[in-house]
Amino acid sequence: MSKLTQIISLVLVAIVSIIIGYYLPKKDTKKTNSSTPVLAENFSTSLTNPVLPYYTQMGLDHSELNSFRDKLEKYIQKEKKSHPDLHVSYYFRDLNNGLWTGINERETFSPASLFKVPLMIALLKRSETDPKVWTMGVHYKKADLGDIPEESGFKKEEGKFYSIEDLLNQMIIHSDNAASLLLLQFLGDTAVMHVIDELNMHVGNGFHENTNFVTVKAYAGIFRILYNASFLNKEMSEKALNLLSQAKYDKGIRAGVPSNIKVAHKYGKRDENIGGGKLHNLQLHHFGLVYHPRKPFLIGVMTRGADVETKNRVIKELTEITYKEVDSQTKENSHHKVFAE
Numbered sequence: 001m002s003k004l005t006q007i008i009s010l011v012l013v014a015i016v017s018i019i020i021g022y023y024l025p026k027k028d029t030k031k032t033n034s035s036t037p038v039l040a041e042n043f044s045t046s047l048t049n050p051v052l053p054y055y056t057q058m059g060l061d062h063s064e065l066n067s068f069r070d071k072l073e074k075y076i077q078k079e080k081k082s083h084p085d086l087h088v089s090y091y092f093r094d095l096n097n098g099l100w101t102g103i104n105e106r107e108t109f110s111p112a113s114l115f116k117v118p119l120m121i122a123l124l125k126r127s128e129t130d131p132k133v134w135t136m137g138v139h140y141k142k143a144d145l146g147d148i149p150e151e152s153g154f155k156k157e158e159g160k161f162y163s164i165e166d167l168l169n170q171m172i173i174h175s176d177n178a179a180s181l182l183l184l185q186f187l188g189d190t191a192v193m194h195v196i197d198e199l200n201m202h203v204g205n206g207f208h209e210n211t212n213f214v215t216v217k218a219y220a221g222i223f224r225i226l227y228n229a230s231f232l233n234k235e236m237s238e239k240a241l242n243l244l245s246q247a248k249y250d251k252g253i254r255a256g257v258p259s260n261i262k263v264a265h266k267y268g269k270r271d272e273n274i275g276g277g278k279l280h281n282l283q284l285h286h287f288g289l290v291y292h293p294r295k296p297f298l299i300g301v302m303t304r305g306a307d308v309e310t311k312n313r314v315i316k317e318l319t320e321i322t323y324k325e326v327d328s329q330t331k332e333n334s335h336h337k338v339f340a341e
Contacts, residue, residue, distance in 0.1 A: 055096065061294040061330040062096050068325040069101050075321060076103065079314055085305035088314060089216040092322055093298040095227060095289070105217040109283055109302045114214075114268035116171050116180050117222055120243070122187055122195040123168060124236040137163040138182050148177050172243040175267070198231070216285075220300045223264075223289055227298070241289065251312045252286035253299060256319025262291040269308075281308040286315050290323065294330040297322070 055062040076088050089107045093100040127133045140156045154170040156162070156178060162170075164186065170179040184192060224230075226244075229237035244264035247254075253265050265288030271281050287300040301318055303311040 059294060060096055061333050063330075063333050064097065064099060065094060065295075065326065065329050067101065068321065069103070071321055071325070072103060072318060075317065076314075079310075083306040083310055086310065086314070087304045088318075089300075089302045090318055091216040091220045091298070091300040093220065093224070095296045095298060100217075102217050106215055107302075108213050108215055109285060109304060110270045111214045111219060111285065112268040112270040112283065113175055113177075114219060114266060114285060114287070116175065117240075117244075117266050118196060119180060119183060119187075119192065120168060120172055120240055121222075121226075121232060122192045123164070123183060124232050124240055125195055126187065126191065128233055128236055134163070134165050136186070137161050137166070138186055140178070140182070142178075144185075145178055145181050148181065154179065169243065172266070173246045174248055216300045216302045219285075219302075220287060220298055223287055223298050223300075226264075227289055227296075244289075249286075252284075252301070252315035253288040253290070253319045255312075256316040257288075257290055257323050261293075261323075264289040264291075270304075281311070284308060284311040284315070290319075292323070292326055292330070295326050297326060 052062060054060075072090060076090070079088070080086050087104070087107065089102075089104040089109070091100065091102045091105055123133070139159055139161050142156075142158060154174040154176045162179075162182070164183070167176075167179040167183050167186075170176040171183060226232070226237050226240050231237075232240065241264040244266055245262050247265055247267075249265070249267050252267060254263055257263050265286060267287075268283075268285040269281060270283035283302070283304040285300070285302040288298070290297050290299060299319060299322055301315045303314060305311075306314075
């Protein structure tokens with residue numbers, strides 16, 4: 001078994017360090033309708049942001065939010081008084097204008113199942129030049145995978161053929177570990193490592209299941225490249241986000257956002273086997289793109305310490321604080337605009 005496979009079979013981890021440019025969808029000038037934003041003819045000579053008409057016409061709020069960092073910090077401090085061993089890192093980015101805020105954003109954690117997202121990206125990247133990948137598949141043989149823990153796995157039948165599409169769905173929607181290893185074997189270490197290098201991610205020497213080496217800010221970059229379609233093409237970025245929006249995990253960020261608001265999200269859980277078939281949760285993380293109608297945003301929370309119920313609740317309540325601030329402030333901005341007109 002290769003070094004990469006050994007690491008992923010233990011904890012499914014990777015380090016993410018991503019630097020990307022700012023992307024906006026390009027307008028097809030040949031086809032327009034009443035919902036298509038039209039830029040001013042002199043946009044190329046404008047000294048102000050030439051894409052502002054897009055925001056106005058699409059009902060998006062480009063204004064800067066008032067800081068709500070103090071509310072987040074007070075909440076985290078309150079929780080730490082009750083749970084002294086609790087560590088929390090938080091990241092927020094306004095996807096309309098790129099402004100962000102972070103709390104303990106340089107603290108390192110073990111990403112665990114968050115590695116399934118870059119593995120998905122590697123598969124989708126291959127499909128851009130090899131669409132036949134979706135007609136391929138593998139036969140499931142439990143003995144080939146060893147005794148891997150499942151978080152919320154999708155039950156498989158011994159010897160049954162599973163298409164690559166099926167395995168991708170299982171890996172992202174159900175956070176299935178066996179599907180992850182089957183996809184890794186299908187893609188091969190070289191192909192996956194190539195994409196990891198392209199994304200500026202590194203699995204270094206000496207990393208194992210107890211290593212903390214990824215930050216909340218660094219990992220958030222992977223969701224930004226999907227939202228901005230800056231690594232995968234638009235079709236494959238859309239496919240990735242559509243899968244993430246179907247994730248069955250209904251706690252954390254998903255529980256902190258109204259059910260009618262779409263969220264593309266992935267959680268990661270780092271457990272320790274304490275014997276007797278029991279697992280002790282050491283770390284719990286959750287990242288998501290929240291599609292607020294006026295101001296979509298990216299949120300990430302990484303935690304360790306305390307019990308799993310506390311960590312889930314902390315992620316949920318930090319998300320609630322964030323969503324309520326975005327919602328109330330953009331409502332106020334909308335009222336001010338109407339009044340001004």
